[in-house]
Amino acid sequence: MKKTLFVPIVIAVIVIGIIWAGPLYVIDEGEQAVVVQMGRLVDVVTDAGLHVKIPFIEEVVRYPKRIMAWDGEQKSMPTREKQYIWVDVIARWRIADPQKFYESISTISGAYSKLAEVIDSEVRTVVAENYLRETVRNSNLILEEEATADSLGIGDGIDESQIPTLIQSSASREPILRGRRQLAEEILERSRKMVPEYGIELIDVVTRQIRYSDELTQSVYARMIKERNQIAQAFRSDGEGKKAEWMGRMDNERRSILSAAYEKAEVIRGNADAEATRIYADAYNRDQSFFDFWRAVESYRTTVPGFDKTLSTDMEYFKFLYSPTGR
DSSP: OHHHHHHHHHHHHHHHHHHHHOSEEEEOTTEEEEEEETTEEEEEEOSOEEEEOOTTTEEEEEEEOSOEEEEOOOEEEEOTTSOEEEEEEEEEEEESOHHHHHHHTOSHHHHHHHHHHHHHHHHHHHHHHSOHHHHHOSOSHHHHHHTSTGGGTOOTTSOGGGSOHHHHGGGGSOOOSSOHHHHHHHHHHHHHTTSGGGTEEEEEEEEEEEEEOHHHHHHHHHHHHHHHHHHHHHHHHHHHHHHHHHHHHHHHHHHHHHHHHHHHHHHHHHHHHHHHHHHHHHHHHHOHHHHHHHHHHHHHHHHGGGOSOOSOOOSGGGTTTSOTTOO
16 A cells, blocks of 8 residues: 555656756746756757756756946046046947857856956057047037137127137147047947957947046146136237227327317307407497496406405506596
């Protein structure tokens, strides 16, 4: 009886063990896998769905099929002119060949380490082969803008030909030949040649940030301040010249207006004196004695209030003061 029960129990245990070991496995959308038998790769599965493996013997190693991001560390590296800058790049990648990936790297963490090794090396090489201006700028647009009057704040009233030479010299900076974006493309192309043997496809490499070192930052700030001060001084000089020109023009106009006004006043004054003389002469001819009396009274009214004291009135001047007849 016991022997009869033993066989079914053993069979049940074997069946349960097989089921527990999982002869069936599912590959989800966005996944791919390699089947390994005793350490040897025997199959590559890229289609989603239900699949079969040999329990206890075969192992399924799953990898993502989606595009993944690699985020590099910010590192200091020298440019061609030995100026140190901090460069931070990111990349997107995916596993294109699961077989090569498993045989060369095996793990996702290993892939990140390998990408860091390859991309950082190429970034350092490209940066070292190019000047600082090539790594931080994408185009020569800033030079084109600085060469125009509008970008420098020149007003409409100032002709561009009158811009001081000092300001126009800002356009003498060396132009870029390649630029930051093209350097990123070069890093991508160089890195792409290194990763196919690991089963990796590198989709893109993007320069997220380029930052000056502390020493270079101070140097750049000092140069910017110097250039802005030169431009400001050029504008001040140009403004002082315009001010002197307008002040001279205004002074000439003032002198001209005052001269014309003085001439006109003298003409009016001369005409008025002539008219007054004519009136006096006409009045004198009509009644000489009354004219003399009226002129004397007018003179008394003006001068006598100003006398502190009068010692004598016995003079020709006061002849009308005590004698109504003037005698």
